[in-house]
Amino acid sequence: MPPADAAPDLSVNLCGVVLKNPVIAASGTFGMGEEVLPFYHPSVLGGFCTKGLTLRPREGNPGIRLHETRAGLMNSIGLQNPGVRAFVDEILPRIRGLTPVLIANVGGSEIDDYVEAVGIVAAADVDLIELNISCPNVKCGGMAFGMEPATAAAVVRAVRPACGKPLMVKLSPNAHDICAVARACEEAGADALSLVNTFNALAIDVHARRAVFDNVTAGLSGPAILPIAMRMTRDVARAVRVPVVGMGGIETGEDAAAFIMAGATAVQVGTAGLVRPDLLPRIVDELAAFMAREGIHDLAAIRGIV
Amino acid sequence: MTTELYTVLANDLVAPGILRMTVRSSDPSVAPGAGTRTPVLPGQFHMLKTLAPEPLLARPISIHEVAGDDLRFLYEVKGPGTQALADLAAGGSLRITGPCGNGFAVDELAGRVLLVAGGIGIAPFPYLARALHQAGNARVTLAAGFRSLPYGLDDFAAHVPDIRVASEDGSAGVKGRVPVLFDPRDFDIVVACGPVPMMRAVQGICAAAGIRCVLSMEARMACGVGLCLGCTIRTTTGMRRVCVDGPVFPAEEVIFDAAR
Ligand SMILES: Cc1cc2nc3c(=O)[nH]c(=O)nc-3n(C[C@H](O)[C@H](O)[C@H](O)COP(=O)(O)OP(=O)(O)OC[C@H]3O[C@@H](n4cnc5c(N)ncnc54)[C@H](O)[C@@H]3O)c2cc1C
Ligand SMILES: Cc1cc2nc3c(=O)[nH]c(=O)nc-3n(C[C@H](O)[C@H](O)[C@H](O)COP(=O)(O)O)c2cc1C
Ligand code: FES
Numbered sequence: 001m002p003p004a005d006a007a008p009d010l011s012v013n014l015c016g017v018v019l020k021n022p023v024i025a026a027s028g029t030f031g032m033g034e035e036v037l038p039f040y041h042p043s044v045l046g047g048f049c050t051k052g053l054t055l056r057p058r059e060g061n062p063g064i065r066l067h068e069t070r071a072g073l074m075n076s077i078g079l080q081n082p083g084v085r086a087f088v089d090e091i092l093p094r095i096r097g098l099t100p101v102l103i104a105n106v107g108g109s110e111i112d113d114y115v116e117a118v119g120i121v122a123a124a125d126v127d128l129i130e131l132n133i134s135c136p137n138v139k140c141g142g143m144a145f146g147m148e149p150a151t152a153a154a155v156v157r158a159v160r161p162a163c164g165k166p167l168m169v170k171l172s173p174n175a176h177d178i179c180a181v182a183r184a185c186e187e188a189g190a191d192a193l194s195l196v197n198t199f200n201a202l203a204i205d206v207h208a209r210r211a212v213f214d215n216v217t218a219g220l221s222g223p224a225i226l227p228i229a230m231r232m233t234r235d236v237a238r239a240v241r242v243p244v245v246g247m248g249g250i251e252t253g254e255d256a257a258a259f260i261m262a263g264a265t266a267v268q269v270g271t272a273g274l275v276r277p278d279l280l281p282r283i284v285d286e287l288a289a290f291m292a293r294e295g296i297h298d299l300a301a302i303r304g305i306v
Numbered sequence: 307m308t309t310e311l312y313t314v315l316a317n318d319l320v321a322p323g324i325l326r327m328t329v330r331s332s333d334p335s336v337a338p339g340a341g342t343r344t345p346v347l348p349g350q351f352h353m354l355k356t357l358a359p360e361p362l363l364a365r366p367i368s369i370h371e372v373a374g375d376d377l378r379f380l381y382e383v384k385g386p387g388t389q390a391l392a393d394l395a396a397g398g399s400l401r402i403t404g405p406c407g408n409g410f411a412v413d414e415l416a417g418r419v420l421l422v423a424g425g426i427g428i429a430p431f432p433y434l435a436r437a438l439h440q441a442g443n444a445r446v447t448l449a450a451g452f453r454s455l456p457y458g459l460d461d462f463a464a465h466v467p468d469i470r471v472a473s474e475d476g477s478a479g480v481k482g483r484v485p486v487l488f489d490p491r492d493f494d495i496v497v498a499c500g501p502v503p504m505m506r507a508v509q510g511i512c513a514a515a516g517i518r519c520v521l522s523m524e525a526r527m528a529c530g531v532g533l534c535l536g537c538t539i540r541t542t543t544g545m546r547r548v549c550v551d552g553p554v555f556p557a558e559e560v561i562f563d564a565a566r
Contacts, residue, residue, distance in 0.1 A: 028534065035532040035550070038307035051535070059545050062563060066526045066536035068363050073528060080535050080545060222362060274529040275355070275363055277403060278309040 008291035009298050010284070012046070012266050014243055015166045015191035017127055019046035019101055019266055022299060023256060023284045026247055026270035027052055027105035027130060027170075028077060033095045039278040046266055046284075047101030050087070052132050054107050055117040057083035063214035067203050072224035073271050074201055076213045079107050084117045088124045096125055103168070107132040111158050119162035129165050131156065131190075134172030134197035146172035146197075149184035156188035168192040168245065171236065173225075174200045178232055179239040186240045194245035194268065195236055196229045222271040223249045230262050237263025237304060251279075253286025263304040307344055307531065308333075309403040314394045315376065321457035324426070325392050326370070328378045329402065344405055346372050348412060348434035349522055349554050352404030353530035354379070356390045364403060365391070366527050366549070368430035368499075371461070377402070380458055382426040406530045407553045410434055410497065410520070416443040417494035421466075422508050423450040424484055424500020430522060431499070432461035439465040447493070451484030451504065483507075490517040498522070502562065509557040519557035523548050 010021035025033075025042070027049035033042050042048055060080025067074040082091070084106070096102065104126040108114040114131070122129055133146035133155055145151045156169055169185040171178055173196035182193055198219025203212040211217075229248020237244045246264030250256055251272040259267045273279050296302055310333035317327040346369050355364035365387040371378040383392050394400060410430075415438055421431050428450055438444040447468040450456060456471050456478045463469075470487040471479030480486055484504060490496055490512045498508040499522040512519035525537035525548040532550035539548055540561040546552065 029529075031533045031535075038531075039309065060535060060538065062540075064526060065538070066528050066534070068361060071360065071362060073362060075528075075534070075536060077535050080538065223359070271362075271528075274534050276309055276401065277529060277531050277533065 006297060008288055008296060010288055010291070012299060014128070014245065014266055015168070017101055017166055021046045021284050021287070022260065022266035023280060023287065024048060024103065024245065024266055024268045025273060025280060026268035027132065029270035029274050032091050033098045036277055040281050042098045043100060044281045044284065045099065047103055047127070048099050049103040049105045049130055049268065051081050052079045052105045052107040053081050053084050053087050053117065053121060054079055055084055055113040057081065057086065061215060064212060067212045067218065069203065069220065070224065072220050072222040073274070074203055074213070074218040074220050075198065076215050076218040084120045088120060092124055092126070101127045103128045103130050105130040105132055105170070111155055114155055115158050115162045118159045122163045122165045126165060128168055129163055130168045130170050130194060131159060132170045132197065134170055134174070146181060147175050149177070149180045152181045153184040153188040156185050156190055160189035166191040168194050170197055171195040172197050173229065173232055179235050182236045182240050186242050190242060192243045192245060192265075193236060193240060194247065196225070196232055196248045199225055199228070221248070223251060225249045226255065230259060233259055233264050234262035234306065250283070253283050253288070253290050256283055256287050257290050257302065260299055261302050261304070261306045265303065307404060307406065309401060312377070312400055312402050314396050314398045314400065316396055317392070317394050320380070321455060323383045324380065324457050325383070326378065326380050327391065327394070328376055329400065330376050332399065346377065346405040347409030348437045349410035349430050350405040350407045351530070351553065352377065352379070352402050353406060353527070354391060355401050356394060357399055357401060358390065361386045361390060363387070363528055364401070364530065366406070366530055369405065369433055370429050371433050371436075380426070380429040403530060406549055408551070410522075410554055412437045412441055415495060415497065417445070418492065419444040419446050420488055420490070420493040420496045421446060421448045422484055422488070422496060422498040422500070422504075423448065424504035425452060427498075427500030427504070427522075428458045429499075432458070434497070435462055435465040447488070449484055449487040451487070451500070452478065485511055490515040493517060495519070498557075506562045509560065509562075512557060520554055521557050521560055522553045523555060523560065524553070525549075
């Protein structure tokens, strides 16, 4: 037993990768990590995920990319990124030192592209691969794989041999049966799962009588999705043995604690860090303060208790 | 760049739907006058959000004037975000991130400088005009277009000798849109801020006359600091973020999307 006044231990082990705390910046909401330097040094976080990377550079979607809803944000960025090669050659050397745990988020729309992209990034100096099989923005793309167990397993099985690093698969909440997809990814070789990506959603401009987004639908994130994301995190954590990283609408240290009680090993924070760029270290502090107040020495004591 | 709590010193209506707000940092983590803040440059902007949970996102608002550590904004009530700002009384609190963006390159603005404003696009120009006046290398003309009655012009009296006004309904100045007010060949450089149709028109007029032009662009933003890629525009050098690569761009680099 540690003494009662010992500082709480926030560290977690995510499929062999040790994070100093369970708060990870979510992909697509943290640039390439450098952008927060005016506010804080990203090494205070458990780690961060890069913007979604694809084999070839992508310009992203034209037209409106953001739309605010009640307690939520809809986005249709369309995986704008410089491509994995430019990432490895130009960006990675700049950002490697920013965090002890660098998670490269990889997206795609063809299995061959996923395999090649993961091969390139996993061979570089990153700590973990997060495979995005759930981006709802790329037409006939990522979404299709994450929707059904068979297609999800097909990508994971194909990518697995090319991935010399721990492989975390990011699930779509839009799947018909997210637990079935989760189990299929685990069987196909995923070392961890993260969820949720954004919810496919629709906004209509009634004056213009058309959809707000050119792609018609877009992905919903932010506080509005938290209770559903938390329920899904619990369902998936109970359905698989690999560790689960939960996210969706987290804004406070207590939100993070709730996801851990639902079974998450670690959490990611996206939209809330856009609203307030200096927020993420506060979530770490709030979680530590919560643990100290509640006499929780180790997150394992509350993981999955609900 | 910081995210800090500010207190509203004043928040007054200057014309129907147009307010001017002055704020002072009240963040206990930042000592007053500590000099830890980045100086605010003309053409930069801040992300403003009330402390209420809704609306969720902060709103980008240009720096209108600075006085010591106090910031001043001029804004138009358009929807829930700007309405929430308008509802703040003196003494109220808000959270502000900034200064954001590149701002105008004041030292490159020399000779005969024309500032073209469309509506609330006038907001960043008083601070710029004062900076140009202080630098002493520019003779500044302001061409300001409004839908109806003008606002914000008194801010220029001390620094801009030549103020030209147009209104679409003829209620002040020349009846028509802002391009009726100038011939770009009378200037060395044109600086424009306003709605997209105006910016597109000014870009075209200046290109045709071979006159240098810079545009201060608008885009919907979530973060204002380069994290989300929500604010990108198409340029001759690829997709660029208005919030960190702009908002000020050389006009010849901006590729406007087809009108929709
Ligand atoms: C760099 C920059 C500087 C700005 N400076 C000022 C300023 O000094 N004063 C001022 O009054 N306004 C300024 N704006 C515009 C201001 O940010 C928007 O009017 C505001 O965000 C609208 O929010 P809302 O909730 O009131 O309205 P919403 O309901 O969000 O929007 C009302 C209308 O404005 C459009 N809109 C929403 N957000 C933006 C945006 N960021 N840019 C352009 N159109 C938008 C929407 O499409 C909608 O048609 C600036 C914008 C940018 C990008
Ligand atoms: C602007 C924006 C861009 C995003 N881009 C990506 C991306 O490139 N890859 C990815 O896997 N998820 C992306 N996401 C999803 C987030 O990583 C996260 O799964 C989701 O937003 C839910 O968390 P939140 O409610 O905390 O934002 C993006 C989300 C937003 C808001
Ligand atoms: S508003 Fe987020 S990158 Fe510009």
